Amino acid sequence: MNDPVYDPIAAFAAQLCAFGVRDIVISPGSRSTPLSLTFHARPEFRTWIQLDERSAAFFALGQARATGRPSVLICTSGTAAANYLPAVVEANHAGVPMIVCTADRPPELRGWGAGQTIDQVGIYGSNVRWFGDLPIPSDWSPDAASMAAMRAFQAATGDRPGPVHCNWPLREPLEPVGAVPVAPRPARRTIPDVVARSNSLPVLDGLVDYQRGVIIVGPDATTGLAREQQLANGIVDFARRVGWPVIAEPLTQVRSADGATGIVLDAADHLLKHSAVVDQLVPDVVVRIGASPTTKPVRLWLERVRPEHVVLIDPDDRWPDASFTTTEHHRVDPLSMFCSREREAGANSESPWLHEWQRLNSAALDAIEAVVETDRLTSATVVRTLAQSLPADAVVMSSNSMPVRDLDSFVSNAAVSAFVGNRGASGIDGITSTGLGLASTVAGPVVVFTGDLALLHDVGALLGAARAGLHLTVVCVDNDGGAIFSMLPIAANCEPADFETVFRTPHGVDLTELEGIAGIQTHLVDNPDELRRVLSVVVDADRAGPVDVGPVDVGPVSIVIVRVEPDADMAQRRSVRDAVGQAIGA
Numbered sequence: 001m002n003d004p005v006y007d008p009i010a011a012f013a014a015q016l017c018a019f020g021v022r023d024i025v026i027s028p029g030s031r032s033t034p035l036s037l038t039f040h041a042r043p044e045f046r047t048w049i050q051l052d053e054r055s056a057a058f059f060a061l062g063q064a065r066a067t068g069r070p071s072v073l074i075c076t077s078g079t080a081a082a083n084y085l086p087a088v089v090e091a092n093h094a095g096v097p098m099i100v101c102t103a104d105r106p107p108e109l110r111g112w113g114a115g116q117t118i119d120q121v122g123i124y125g126s127n128v129r130w131f132g133d134l135p136i137p138s139d140w141s142p143d144a145a146s147m148a149a150m151r152a153f154q155a156a157t158g159d160r161p162g163p164v165h166c167n168w169p170l171r172e173p174l175e176p177v178g179a180v181p182v183a184p185r186p187a188r189r190t191i192p193d194v195v196a197r198s199n200s201l202p203v204l205d206g207l208v209d210y211q212r213g214v215i216i217v218g219p220d221a222t223t224g225l226a227r228e229q230q231l232a233n234g235i236v237d238f239a240r241r242v243g244w245p246v247i248a249e250p251l252t253q254v255r256s257a258d259g260a261t262g263i264v265l266d267a268a269d270h271l272l273k274h275s276a277v278v279d280q281l282v283p284d285v286v287v288r289i290g291a292s293p294t295t296k297p298v299r300l301w302l303e304r305v306r307p308e309h310v311v312l313i314d315p316d317d318r319w320p321d322a323s324f325t326t327t328e329h330h331r332v333d334p335l336s337m338f339c340s341r342e343r344e345a346g347a348n349s350e351s352p353w354l355h356e357w358q359r360l361n362s363a364a365l366d367a368i369e370a371v372v373e374t375d376r377l378t379s380a381t382v383v384r385t386l387a388q389s390l391p392a393d394a395v396v397m398s399s400n401s402m403p404v405r406d407l408d409s410f411v412s413n414a415a416v417s418a419f420v421g422n423r424g425a426s427g428i429d430g431i432t433s434t435g436l437g438l439a440s441t442v443a444g445p446v447v448v449f450t451g452d453l454a455l456l457h458d459v460g461a462l463l464g465a466a467r468a469g470l471h472l473t474v475v476c477v478d479n480d481g482g483a484i485f486s487m488l489p490i491a492a493n494c495e496p497a498d499f500e501t502v503f504r505t506p507h508g509v510d511l512t513e514l515e516g517i518a519g520i521q522t523h524l525v526d527n528p529d530e531l532r533r534v535l536s537v538v539v540d541a542d543r544a545g546p547v548d549v550g551p552v553d554v555g556p557v558s559i560v561i562v563r564v565e566p567d568a569d570m571a572q573r574r575s576v577r578d579a580v581g582q583a584i585g586a
Helices: 006-018 033-041 053-067 085-094 142-157 225-242 275-280 296-305 334-338 352-372 379-389 402-410 431-439 452-457 459-468 483-487 496-504 528-544 566-583
Strands: 023-026 046-049 072-075 098-104 130-133 163-169 213-217 246-248 285-289 309-313 328-330 395-398 418-421 446-451 472-478 520-525 557-563
Touching (some): 006 033, 033 098, 053 072, 053 085, 098 142, 130 142, 142 163, 352 566, 379 402, 395 431, 459 557, 520 528
Parallel strands (some): 023 046, 130 163, 213 246
16 A cells, blocks of 8 residues: 555665664654654664754764764754754764754744744754755655765765754644555665765875874764774884874773873873973974864864974864964875874884883873872772773773863873763763663663763753663763863962852752662762772673663662762862872972
8 A cells, every 4th residue: 555655764764674774763742643653663873862852863963972873862942943053063073973853843844833843944054064944745756765875864964074954844634544564675875874974085294203102083084983993003003013102082982092101101191291391392393183182181282382384183074273374284084094004103202202102101190190190089099990990891981171281191001991071162061861871882881981960961861761762871970060170370360259140050969869760870979999890780780781771780870879079079180180290390
């Protein structure tokens, strides 16, 4: 039986299925009924129900970060579509593929005060790679709908991966004529599952002979954890052969790459805070890959020394250089550049330049160890204990603000877990939801490392873990407010009372009171040994498979709360800075 509404949608779904799409994230609604039923009916798809659209979009973002392929988001009309915006913005700036399907009122109801009707045409603006305000399905053919799916997938996964938006105007009745149709998958695919990037050019020829070179790897150099690790190994292997140090934060996977020790600097953030080191270590060549580094000292160092050659490897053509130091821009695939064994390396593997970086890095690490080695919990000890306690198949989803910076400052090359963060737009919203999306896709345990404000921003996401049959561990550094503002100039240029009210914003919420809500279990720890013990229990729960909604030993969400006194925390950070300066003779 033909269904003029459902048949084109079924063809659209079949084409996406042929391209390898597997995850469909649905938020319930009425106007989206034909979309929800059609995608849910296809057996190859995994359906995930997320009640809140904001959480749903970050959930899909987390899935795509892990797999490198887009998930499909489906919601009803009105503000439901608007709630996708923060995650769409992050996906745009981070280059993460995503296919957004919003239901809409038909044209004759727009602009006439119909319920749950807003202007959804171009609602995400320049944040999408392609936008289609599609026809009424009954006015369309299945072939045309299949072509739209081709275009959506190619736009989401092509040379510039990112989100696309398909707006579906739907008339009542919204129910199928008979059984929900499942269209056959196309026998031939016009484009492959993963769209190949253009081949690399020999952009470093003539530069590898320079002795004083540095490779800087920022987040979002590529998409998909497997590709990230492959690229990380290739970069470290190349750097070792040419004798150049690598500056990379944990989010890039470079610190856990094969052979990272001695090549990847895990104290660069601390070293480059000191002007004596900055003025001494002036490179001739800097090769930049990925987004801008999270750590501010690296950026300020480049701005100050302004190397003669700054080569930006930018396959998505995003131009991530707000410091304006780039001298060469190349839109080439870093995987092709650094994972090819055909390139001949230079003869600088015993470089005095590299040895000096290594000497300073070791001195800084020893100084940090002497300051941070303590029985009390500070941000530094929490980060170090977390990184040391997790297995190799764990994935850590880091919040922005202080957590991601603490990872950069205090996680060494010995850490074996994978680290992920939303560094496209760098907001603190949707962190837990992104972690849940990761947990729905990866095989190992997922740990969200966050601050208290970011946890409160996305607390609603915790309610969806049991529904999805997932387990999530959350490690929260609770300093009762926004500690990062204490590191900014405003802290010294504002009345203390005003600073507390407007910037640090203590919330006074006891996070242990989340205990029991939707199966959430909380664990308050007050020393590193207790943190290790609790982590060993709750993280290991992931290996038991999906968590039932009913009573379990470990709930669907385990929140490990570490209360940190903000003034003592800031004092330790200053002590670390001073100790590193003394150790390196700055």
